[in-house]
Amino acid sequence: MSPADSGVEPPPERTVAQNAQLALLLEVTGTPKPGNVDRAHDYDDLRFEHFVAGGVGARRGLDLAADGERLGRAFERAVAGMSQQRAGNTQFGALLVLVPLVRAAAEDDLSGRHAGDLAEATTVADAADFYRAFEHVDVAVDDPPEGMDALDVRRGAEAVPAIEDRGVTLYDVMTDSAEIDGIAREWTGEFDRSFDAAERLLELEGAVPDRTARVFLELLAAEPDTFVATQHDRETAERATERAAAALAGDADPWTLANEFVAEGINPGTTADLTAAALFVALERGLEI
Amino acid sequence: MSPADSGVEPPPERTVAQNAQLALLLEVTGTPKPGNVDRAHDYDDLRFEHFVAGGVGARRGLDLAADGERLGRAFERAVAGMSQQRAGNTQFGALLVLVPLVRAAAEDDLSGRHAGDLAEATTVADAADFYRAFEHVDVAVDDPPEGMDALDVRRGAEAVPAIEDRGVTLYDVMTDSAEIDGIAREWTGEFDRSFDAAERLLELEGAVPDRTARVFLELLAAEPDTFVATQHDRETAERATERAAAALAGDADPWTLANEFVAEGINPGTTADLTAAALFVALERGLEI
Numbered sequence: 001m002s003p004a005d006s007g008v009e010p011p012p013e014r015t016v017a018q019n020a021q022l023a024l025l026l027e028v029t030g031t032p033k034p035g036n037v038d039r040a041h042d043y044d045d046l047r048f049e050h051f052v053a054g055g056v057g058a059r060r061g062l063d064l065a066a067d068g069e070r071l072g073r074a075f076e077r078a079v080a081g082m083s084q085q086r087a088g089n090t091q092f093g094a095l096l097v098l099v100p101l102v103r104a105a106a107e108d109d110l111s112g113r114h115a116g117d118l119a120e121a122t123t124v125a126d127a128a129d130f131y132r133a134f135e136h137v138d139v140a141v142d143d144p145p146e147g148m149d150a151l152d153v154r155r156g157a158e159a160v161p162a163i164e165d166r167g168v169t170l171y172d173v174m175t176d177s178a179e180i181d182g183i184a185r186e187w188t189g190e191f192d193r194s195f196d197a198a199e200r201l202l203e204l205e206g207a208v209p210d211r212t213a214r215v216f217l218e219l220l221a222a223e224p225d226t227f228v229a230t231q232h233d234r235e236t237a238e239r240a241t242e243r244a245a246a247a248l249a250g251d252a253d254p255w256t257l258a259n260e261f262v263a264e265g266i267n268p269g270t271t272a273d274l275t276a277a278a279l280f281v282a283l284e285r286g287l288e289i
Numbered sequence: 290m291s292p293a294d295s296g297v298e299p300p301p302e303r304t305v306a307q308n309a310q311l312a313l314l315l316e317v318t319g320t321p322k323p324g325n326v327d328r329a330h331d332y333d334d335l336r337f338e339h340f341v342a343g344g345v346g347a348r349r350g351l352d353l354a355a356d357g358e359r360l361g362r363a364f365e366r367a368v369a370g371m372s373q374q375r376a377g378n379t380q381f382g383a384l385l386v387l388v389p390l391v392r393a394a395a396e397d398d399l400s401g402r403h404a405g406d407l408a409e410a411t412t413v414a415d416a417a418d419f420y421r422a423f424e425h426v427d428v429a430v431d432d433p434p435e436g437m438d439a440l441d442v443r444r445g446a447e448a449v450p451a452i453e454d455r456g457v458t459l460y461d462v463m464t465d466s467a468e469i470d471g472i473a474r475e476w477t478g479e480f481d482r483s484f485d486a487a488e489r490l491l492e493l494e495g496a497v498p499d500r501t502a503r504v505f506l507e508l509l510a511a512e513p514d515t516f517v518a519t520q521h522d523r524e525t526a527e528r529a530t531e532r533a534a535a536a537l538a539g540d541a542d543p544w545t546l547a548n549e550f551v552a553e554g555i556n557p558g559t560t561a562d563l564t565a566a567a568l569f570v571a572l573e574r575g576l577e578i
Contacts, residue, residue, distance in 0.1 A: 008424045008446045011369035012349055022345045025314070029338055039328045039337065048328065049318055049498050053578040056311045060301055080300035085578040135297045157297045209338050289342040289374040 016105045016284070017062040020098050023280035024055035024091055026289075027272060030212025032254050034220070034244065035228075035261030036272050039209075043262065050087035057081035058095055065099045066106040071118065072126025072170050075099045079133040089137040093183045093227070093273035097194060098280055100187065105284050112190035119171055119187040126170035128160045140230050142180065182226040182270035186277070193219065197278030201287060208279075208289055215278060217254060220271045221245035227269035240266050305394045305573070306351040309387050312569035313344040313380055315578075316561060319501025321543050323509070323533065324517075324550030325561050328498075332551065339376035346370035347384055354388045355395040360407065361415025361459050364388045368422040378426040382516070382562035386472045386483060387569055394573050401479035408460055408476040415459035417449045429519050431469065471515040471559035475566070482508065486567030490576060497568075497578055504567060506543060509560045510534035516558035529555050 014022065028051040031038035037048055061078020065071060078095045104115040134156040144152045150162040151173075177184035186194055197215050204211040221244040224237035240261070246252040261267070279287070303311065317340040320327035326337055350367020354360060367384045393404040423445040433441045439451040440462075451457075466473035475483055486504050493500040510533040513526035529550070535541040550556070568576075 008421045009366075009369070011373055011425060012346075012366070014346060014370075014373060018345050018348065022342060025341045025345065026338060029341055047496060047498075049315060049496065049578055052314045052318055053311060056307050056314065057301075057303060059307065077298075077301070080298070081303075084300055084303060132297045136300060207336060207338065209336075289338055 014283070015066065016102055017059060017066045019105075019283040020062045020102050020280050021055055021059050022289075023098070023276050023283060024058065024094060025052065026208060026212060026279050027094065027276040028052070028055070030209045030216060030275065032258035033213055033216045033272065033275070034247070034254060034257040035240070035267045036216070036269070038258070041258055041262050043267075046087045046090070050085045051090045053085035054082040054090035057084045058091060061095065062098070062102055065102040068106075070126055070129070071099050071103060071122055072129030076129040076133040080136050083136040089139055091273075091276070092133070092137055092139050093270060094276040097183045097186050097191070097273050097277040101191065101194065101277060101280055110281060110284050112192055112195050116190035119174065122170035124164055124167055124169050127163050127168050127173055130170050130173060131155070131159045131163060132157045140227065142230055180226055180229070182223070183273055186274070191277065193223070193274050194277035195281055197274060198281035198285065201278055201282040202285060208287065212275060212279065213254070216271055216275045217244055217248050219274055220268050221248045225268035225270045228266055232266065236266065240268065303572070304355065305391055306348060306355045308394075308572040309351045309391050309569050310344055310348050311578075312387070312565050312572060313347065313383055314341065315497060315501060315568050316383065316565040317341070317344070319498045319505060319564065321547035322502055322505045322561065322564070323536070323543060323546040324529070324556045325505070325558070327502075327547070330547055330551050332556075335376045335379070339374045340379045342374035343371040343379035346373045347380060350384065351387070351391055354391040357395075359415055359418070360388050360392060360411055361418030365418040365422040369425045372425040378428055380562075380565070381422070381426055381428055382472045382559060383565040386475050386480070386562050386566040389476065390480065390483065390566060390569055399570060399573050401481055401484050405479035408463065411459035413453055413456055413458050416452050416457050416462055419459050419462060420444070420448045420452060421446045429516065431519055469515055469518070471512070472562055475563070480566065482512070482563055483566035484570055486563060487570035487574065490567055490571040491574060497576065501564060501568065502543070505560055505564045506533055506537050508563050509557050510537045514557035514559045517555055521555065525555065529557065
């Protein structure tokens with residue numbers, strides 16, 4: 001019997017889509033993330049297990065993105081799969097920022113420049129897919145600008161004819177929203193916050209969920225969360241950023257801040273989404289668990 | 290523009306392999322599970338994120354099991370993928386009990402009888418795969434019986450020639466271990482504890498992680514954990530079961546017991562594995578998250 005007959009095949013490395021899934025699951029695991037669901041905090045109708053199920057269900061859309069499907073379609077399928085749990089919207093924004101990054105990684109060019117090119121190349125069909133994704137979840141959004149009711153994302157699939165008539169691409173949608181939505185800003189800004197935060201994850205030491213909590217706080221301390229601004233208002237979002245900065249500086253306790261934010265319903269969801277994106281890039285760049 | 294042009298495809302249902310992955314992730318999420326890693330408890334070198342990464346990495350092996358690969362090979366690939374994190378062995382036993390269940394579900398006959406038939410039909414090649422799986426992890430096992438050193442699982446792939454010479458099937462290995470290993474007992478006993486516990490999960494009310502914690506305690510209160518018996522001794526395992534029964538009866542606090550078990554290094558790993566199996570069956574039978 002030769003050694004080759006009893007040989008053991010090397011373990012498989014995680015695929016790009018697996019790393020994206022792992023990023024979603026590590027993101028919810030990071031604790032404390034003031035205002036977010038984490039290992040120590042839930043909301044009444046939005047709990048840890050919903051994010052776990054969301055991360056499992058999103059996988060088929062992530063596989064589509066890695067395998068070359070158009071980005072809008074991959075995103076819509078990821079959201080559809082994510083939504084197969086009772087809390088509804090857990091990771092809509094995280095999936096939106098991840099999908100171009102997943103494709104860039106699958107094309108062996110995980111850079112802000114290439115992910116930005118992929119974003120810019122999205123089409124009217126991608127925009128139609130994006131609007132269809134809203135059929136699977138309730139997502140907090142502001143009223144559309146004057147005269148734009150036909151393109152209100154809350155119309156979901158009903159808006160598709162108007163999208164097609166007007167020739168609106170998904171990149172157009174992102175451009176229109178970049179001022180008020182941090183993920184749209186990533187799409188139109190070469191994902192710079194995601195990549196910078198990924199470098200922070202790689203620089204820091206210690207257990208990955210602890211680094212995650214730290215980078216979340218750094219992100220929130222640097223920029224007001226656009227989801228908080230939508231759910232509440234600009235002032236609340238700016239104040240939340242000030243409070244995060246205080247915690248980062250050691251003038252407040254992140255655990256106390258986490259309890260306060262949950263009690264006040266301040267949930268920095270956009271910051272969580274960016275944290276997931278950062279984790280994905282870091283995993284692709286060799287972050288070990 | 291007809292409605293069909295803007296139509297939205299129904300969300301995908303989770304596949305069998307996705308449900309198995311979700312079961313692993315929900316198992317670690319259940320809290321408190323006295324002595325196990327859960328949302329509120331870690332060990333120094335074995336933490337929540339290791340189980341998350343293990344659950345993500347195991348997926349390709351679970352897909353193989355669902356897709357018709359021989360069970361030993363699917364198991365070995367699942368363990369190889371699971372091991373791609375720094376804690377090593379997180380879910381070896383859970384994967385061992387899951388793989389026949391996954392195949393049974395993929396064949397549209399998720400029953401103890403059919404899973405038992407699949408287990409009984411495993412071959413010498415499956416046994417060789419099983420031994421190869423030990424190359425990826427350190428698993429706590431007792432010394433083999435007198436004269437059986439050639440088949441000591443700690444020999445890993447080196448034992449494959451002896452397995453093949455002696456014509457030992459994977460079912461033979463399980464039969465030999467059924468007295469001392471709760472997962473081997475499931476393989477040779479039509480997975481009865483897994484299926485009974487799944488029915489408990491479906492009967493109970495409340496959030497799934499809370500039901501998970503309850504069913505874990507019920508399992509531990511009913512039978513000493515064979516992993517505890519291996520890591521410590523039979524007496525410690527029996528005493529741990531008595532303590533779990535007290536918590537179940539309301540005479541002790543499960544949270545206190547969780548802290549005590551972790552401090553004492555009492556980790557009912559076999560019970561965790563059965564809980565994962567129960568979650569898989571329950572998910573397949575319609576458990577909603």
